[in-house]
Structure formats: structure tokens, C-alpha cells
Amino acid sequence: WRSCGLVGYPNVGKSTLFNAITQTMMAWVLQKQSAENYPFCTIDPNVTKVAVADPRLDELARIEQSEKTTYGLIEVRDIAGLIKGAAKGAGMGNAFLSHIRGVSAVLHVVRCFADVNVTHVEDQGSLSPVQEYESVLEELLIADLEVASKRLPALRRKAQSPKDTEATRSLPVFEKGLAALEKGEPVRSVLTDDDRDLVPDIPFITAKPTLVVANVDAESAKDGNELSGQLADYCGQRGQRCTVVSAKLEMEACQLREGDSDAFQREYLMSFGLERGEPALMRILRECMDLMDIHYYYTSGQDESRAWFIPKGAKAPEAAAAIHTDFDKKLEKVECWRYEDVMKYGGLAECRKRGRVSTKGRDYVVQTADILEFKTKR
Ligand code: GDP
Numbered sequence: 001w002r003s004c005g006l007v008g009y010p011n012v013g014k015s016t017l018f019n020a021i022t023q024t025m026m027a028w029v030l031q032k033q034s035a036e037n038y039p040f041c042t043i044d045p046n047v048t049k050v051a052v053a054d055p056r057l058d059e060l061a062r063i064e065q066s067e068k069t070t071y072g073l074i075e076v077r078d079i080a081g082l083i084k085g086a087a088k089g090a091g092m093g094n095a096f097l098s099h100i101r102g103v104s105a106v107l108h109v110v111r112c113f114a115d116v117n118v119t120h121v122e123d124q125g126s127l128s129p130v131q132e133y134e135s136v137l138e139e140l141l142i143a144d145l146e147v148a149s150k151r152l153p154a155l156r157r158k159a160q161s162p163k164d165t166e167a168t169r170s171l172p173v174f175e176k177g178l179a180a181l182e183k184g185e186p187v188r189s190v191l192t193d194d195d196r197d198l199v200p201d202i203p204f205i206t207a208k209p210t211l212v213v214a215n216v217d218a219e220s221a222k223d224g225n226e227l228s229g230q231l232a233d234y235c236g237q238r239g240q241r242c243t244v245v246s247a248k249l250e251m252e253a254c255q256l257r258e259g260d261s262d263a264f265q266r267e268y269l270m271s272f273g274l275e276r277g278e279p280a281l282m283r284i285l286r287e288c289m290d291l292m293d294i295h296y297y298y299t300s301g302q303d304e305s306r307a308w309f310i311p312k313g314a315k316a317p318e319a320a321a322a323i324h325t326d327f328d329k330k331l332e333k334v335e336c337w338r339y340e341d342v343m344k345y346g347g348l349a350e351c352r353k354r355g356r357v358s359t360k361g362r363d364y365v366v367q368t369a370d371i372l373e374f375k376t377k378r
Contacts, residue, residue: 004288245284
């Protein structure tokens with residue numbers, strides 16, 4: 001549940017965005033600590049784990065004087081291999097399909113910059129962003145229809161037997177998905193939270209939560225341009241999230257870092273109107289977390305302050321299992337600090353003195369930025 005994939009036609013800026021995310025986040029972490037402290041593992045050039053920047057965690061680590069700060073990680077994949085007409089021809093590359101099936105959220109990158117030097121989709125000269133979005137969507141819809149045609153007949157047969165509760169439960173959700181596909185709409189546009197709970201692993205690509213990323217020129221990084229405006233309107237009418245980024249600007253800004261100083265990077269981003277010079281990528285990664293429906297709690301002590309990502313709505317045992325799988329069963333109760341209290345009173349120990357620590361049971365639904373200490377049975 002922590003992997004998001006960049007999808008789009010060639011030459012729309014996916015690799016630029018991927019590299020900018022990787023380098024910005026890596027530089028950001030190295031600024032705070034040495035590399036050995038960090039469990040970075042680059043699996044292959046198109047897959048990376050990035051730390052999600054978290055100023056609140058930095059502040060917590062500072063107050064608790066932790067020796068180490070460990071950020072939450074999400075995986076980002078640059079999924080190349082989608083080309084125009086792929087689904088109609090020989091079918092999309094198997095590698096493309098298997099990679100995209102493995103991610104839990106999709107960043108659909110659409111080209112909204114004009115550059116005569118960069119070839120767009122070959123056979124069409126240039127596509128408007130809305131056409132480009134629809135054309136990529138169409139490829140994915142066709143792939144999903146193929147899945148539906150393979151899976152549904154068997155599922156319908158199984159669902160006729162009242163004993164097969166699994167099939168009876170999931171069939172209506174599949175049928176609903178198919179109906180959307182047949183209308184040329186992505187499955188995500190019709191699925192409710194309840195549907196997702198019923199069939200958490202629904203095998204349609206277009207069911208994946210998706211953020212449309214309008215990649216614009218540096219000059220338009222702040223407010224977007226006419227092209228990204230068209231795309232945003234189109235998405236807005238369909239309840240589809242859409243955001244603006246300039247991959248090229250983020251990449252250039254990242255290269256302006258000097259050692260562990262990001263002063264020039266921020267200054268450069270600010271000169272293009274970005275607030276506080278914050279890389280837009282940090283915002284995008286936070287949006288990815290939102291798409292994946294995950295949030296975080298902290299643990300903190302002298303040795304380490306750390307963020308742990310968990311599904312929203314997770315209760316204490318599931319949160320504990322993020323640390324150790326066997327923690328879950330042994331968990332008896334959890335001590336809980338509110339982040340605001342820790343800031344207000346100046347630390348965990350101060351909060352304890354003032355009685356600002358609450359003890360919760362296994363039923364406790366963990367809240368964003370809680371600071372937790374799990375207590376196990378003896
Ligand atoms: P990919 O094939 O989707 O991974 O696209 P790339 O990231 O390789 O980008 C293709 C080309 O477009 C490269 O030459 C990039 O430098 C260029 N590019 C990417 N983003 C922008 C942008 O915002 N503005 C301009 N002018 N060029 C860009």
C-alpha cells in the first residue's frame with residue numbers, strides 16, 4: 001500500500017519528475033543526517049523509495065534531542081512503456097502491465113508545456129492535454145476490459161452458488177466496474193469506500209486512486225497555464241484530482257543545492273513564485289499518501305524519532321504491527337501524546353508531569369501525528 005507509479009506517454013516529463021523526486025528527497029534527508037543512517041534502497045533505476053519530508057517530525061526530534069530521525073518511506077515507480085495505440089495493437093507490454101498492477105496509486109503525468117524541441121506523441125504532432133489524458137485513459141480502459149472479459153464469466157458462474165459467499169459479495173462490485181468501463185469511464189469514478197472494503201484487491205488499473213499531474217514550464221509553476229487550466233477544468237467536472245507541477249523547474253532547483261545547503265534551491269523556487277521555496281514534490285508526495293489513504297504516527301525517544309505509516313482508520317494493534325509483526329497480539333495498551341501538547345509543554349516528559357498522556361486500549365483508532373508508546377503483556 002505504499003507504492004505509486006508515474007504513468008503517461010513518452011516525453012511528457014515522467015523521468016524528469018521521477019529524478020526530481022528522488023534527488024530532492026535524498027538531498028533533503030542527507031541534509032539532516034548521514035547516509036548510513038538511512039535505509040535507502042534503490043531497487044532499480046525506475047523504482048525508488050523516497051522519504052516523505054516532515055517538518056513536524058524534525059521539530060519533535062529536536063525537542064526530544066533524538067540522535068536519529070527516520071522518515072516514512074513511500075515507493076515511487078517510473079512506469080515506462082505505455083505508447084500510443086498499444087492496447088489496440090499487440091496489447092500493452094507485459095512489463096508495463098505487471099508494473100502498473102503492482103502499484104497502489106497512480107500519478108498520471110500529462111504534458112502541459114509547449115516545447116518545439118521535445119517531440120510529443122509521434123504520429124499526432126501535438127495533442128491537447130485533455131486529448132492526451134483521454135488517450136492514455138483509453139489504453140488503460142481497454143486493458144481493464146480485457147481483464148473483465150477474463151474474470152467476469154467465471155465469477156458470474158460461481159456467484160450462482162449461494163455457498164460461494166466470496167463470489168456473491170464481489171460480483172456486484174465487478175459488474176459496476178464493468179458498466180463504467182463500457183461507458184468509457186474509469187472504474188475509480190464509480191467505486192465507493194464500501195465497494196473498496198468489499199473487494200480490496202479489485203484487479204482493474206483504472207480502479208486505482210489517481211492524481212493527474214499537469215507538467216508545466218517553469219514560468220507557470222505557480223499558477224499553471226492555459227493548457228493545465230483546460231485539464232484542471234476537465235478533471236474538476238469529473239471529480240478527478242489534478243495538480244500542477246513543473247518537473248523541469250524542480251529538477252533545476254535541486255541541482256542548485258550546495259553541500260547541505262538548500263538556500264539557492266529555495267531562492268530559485270521562490271523566484272518562480274513557489275511559496276517559501278518549498279519543492280512542489282513535497283506536496284505531491286503528501287497527496288500520494290492521501291490517495292493511498294495512509295497517514296502516520298510517531299515514536300520518539302533519545303535514540304530515535306520516527307514516523308510510521310499506517311492505513312487511515314487503523315487501530316492500535318495494526319499500528320503496533322508496523323513496528324513488529326508480533327507486537328500486534330501482545331499489545332495490551334498504548335500511551336498517547338497529542339503532538340500539539342508536546343510542542344506546547346516542551347516535550348514528552350513535561351507532558352507526563354502535567355498529566356497530558358492518555359492511556360488507550362486496543363480499540364483506539366490512531367490519529368495523525370499521535371506520539372505513541374506501546375505496552376505489551378508480560
Ligand atoms: P518521459 O519520457 O515521460 O519520461 O519524459 P522525460 O522526463 O524524459 O522528458 C522528455 C523531455 O521533455 C526531456 O527533454 C525533458 O527535459 C523535457 N521536459 C520535461 N518537463 C519539461 C517542462 O516542464 N518543460 C520543458 N520545456 N521541457 C520539459
